[in-house]
Amino acid sequence: MPDTTSTTKSTDTPQPKKAPTANLILPAQLKLKRRFPTAQDLRARARKRLPNFAFEYVDGGAGADTGIARNWNAFNSIEMVPRYGRVVSPPPTDVELFGKSYSAPIGIAPIGGPGTGFPGAETYFAKAAQAANVPYTLGVLSAITIEQAAELAPDVLWLQLYRFANNEHKIGMDLVMRAEAAGVNALMLTWDSPVRTTRPREVKSGIMAPFKLTNRLRLDAMTSPHWLFSMMRNGIPRFVSLQPYMNGKTSIEDSTKFIRAEGGGAFTWDEIARYRDAWKGPLLLKGVLHPADAERAVAAGIDGLVVTNHGGRQIDALPASIDALPAIAAQVGGKAEIIVDSGVRSGVDVARAIALGANAGFAGKAFLWSLGALGAAGPGHMIDLFKDDLSATLGQLGCYNVDELRSVKVRHLGAYTLADFVDS
Numbered sequence: 001m002p003d004t005t006s007t008t009k010s011t012d013t014p015q016p017k018k019a020p021t022a023n024l025i026l027p028a029q030l031k032l033k034r035r036f037p038t039a040q041d042l043r044a045r046a047r048k049r050l051p052n053f054a055f056e057y058v059d060g061g062a063g064a065d066t067g068i069a070r071n072w073n074a075f076n077s078i079e080m081v082p083r084y085g086r087v088v089s090p091p092p093t094d095v096e097l098f099g100k101s102y103s104a105p106i107g108i109a110p111i112g113g114p115g116t117g118f119p120g121a122e123t124y125f126a127k128a129a130q131a132a133n134v135p136y137t138l139g140v141l142s143a144i145t146i147e148q149a150a151e152l153a154p155d156v157l158w159l160q161l162y163r164f165a166n167n168e169h170k171i172g173m174d175l176v177m178r179a180e181a182a183g184v185n186a187l188m189l190t191w192d193s194p195v196r197t198t199r200p201r202e203v204k205s206g207i208m209a210p211f212k213l214t215n216r217l218r219l220d221a222m223t224s225p226h227w228l229f230s231m232m233r234n235g236i237p238r239f240v241s242l243q244p245y246m247n248g249k250t251s252i253e254d255s256t257k258f259i260r261a262e263g264g265g266a267f268t269w270d271e272i273a274r275y276r277d278a279w280k281g282p283l284l285l286k287g288v289l290h291p292a293d294a295e296r297a298v299a300a301g302i303d304g305l306v307v308t309n310h311g312g313r314q315i316d317a318l319p320a321s322i323d324a325l326p327a328i329a330a331q332v333g334g335k336a337e338i339i340v341d342s343g344v345r346s347g348v349d350v351a352r353a354i355a356l357g358a359n360a361g362f363a364g365k366a367f368l369w370s371l372g373a374l375g376a377a378g379p380g381h382m383i384d385l386f387k388d389d390l391s392a393t394l395g396q397l398g399c400y401n402v403d404e405l406r407s408v409k410v411r412h413l414g415a416y417t418l419a420d421f422v423d424s
């Protein structure tokens with residue numbers, strides 16, 4: 001639980017090393033930082049540069065986007081009280097997650113159908129994450145294989161799975177074996193998309209379900225040389241990871257039909273137990289918002305929980321994940337690692353999440369905007385922004401390192417507490 005009453009911090013801790021990259025900013029990086037200092041600046045440029053359907057797919061939420069707004073407002077309303085007189089240089093941001101060292105508690109959340117957002121997305125994400133040593137979660141509905149991703153990002157690759165329950169989870173279990181053989185570092189089961197919901201902006205932009213490449217979409221793509229160039233470079237995006245199971249069918253239309261037929265539903269507790277048996281590495285459950293589910297997941301052997309509302313994309317009445325976090329941290333803190341996503345846009349947001357009991361903050365849209373704005377250079381730039389902002393936030397709050405965020409005094413008026421769940 002975060003300390004919401006007092007801040008007790010020893011003042012005799014020795015000064016840590018400086019953040020390793022503090023003095024190594026290259027001119028190109030500096031230029032990007034001046035032009036695009038925040039995720040919102042990248043979003044504005046992505047909106048201009050992407051075809052309309054691609055931007056709407058990436059950016060739109062369920063309903064009237066109020067879930068997205070709730071995520072954003074919830075983060076923005078959280079205050080952290082600084083203590084001065086300690087830290088004199090930018091603190092390092094490195095952390096351990098599931099027993100592995102990373103340069104920051106920041107990760108790229110899984111994205112499905114990303115070729116629609118930006119062709120080549122997975123390649124650019126994987127390379128940037130490996131270079132920066134932050135986790136990259138490959139979505140199972142991806143345009144490169146697990147094996148290709150593992151070559152690009154051997155040290156930081158995590159894999160996300162949806163539920164493919166037909167034939168006794170034949171596909172899911174095969175993917176688990178492939179992940180193990182490829183050296184994937186963690187497996188994430190997505191739990192929060194039991195049914196298909198509608199994202200109005202996506203529908204209005206001409207994206208159909210199941211997907212169909214219509215003339216309207218083709219014409220829309222023609223308006224974006226940036227997007228077309230990336231497609232020429234990376235090829236037409238296909239759901240490559242699933243192709244071994246699709247009897248030779250390769251088109252996007254066939255793939256989406258296949259996914260609809262084979263996938264769907266939320267993993268049951270029995271199924272979670274099967275995946276726990278099959279996968280020996282760190283296993284995460286993505287989509288936990290209720291503390292009782294968190295408790296049960298931990299009892300089932302889950303190592304990590306992703307507290308998320310799917311970025312506001314499922315329905316827009318779900319709690320902001322940052323508001324759900326305190327009750328979950330109170331229930332299972334210390335027994336499982338906790339990642340928060342949905343609305344994470346800056347290093348300050350990552351700091352807020354950690355101060356409230358998380359181990360890391362992941363982002364989806366911020367990284368997708370970075371691609372839409374800058375192409376291949378985007379994800380690396382977004383990681384730099386997160387890290388710089390997190391280091392500055394630590395310094396500003398008087399923390400020598402990420403761990404010390406946990407003793408910062410936080411005011412979080414929207415927080416769910418365990419008392420809110422006594423009768424549910």
Ligand SMILES: Cc1cc2nc3c(=O)[nH]c(=O)nc-3n(C[C@H](O)[C@H](O)[C@H](O)COP(=O)(O)O)c2cc1C
Nearest residue numbers: 109110111112139190310311341342343363364365
């Ligand atoms: C375009 C898009 C596609 C996504 N696809 C998946 C997916 O295939 N699997 C999954 O678990 N989550 C998926 N997500 C959800 C993200 O993993 C993450 O939970 C969400 O983006 C976090 O919120 P944020 O976008 O506000 O950072 C997707 C999100 C977006 C924006």
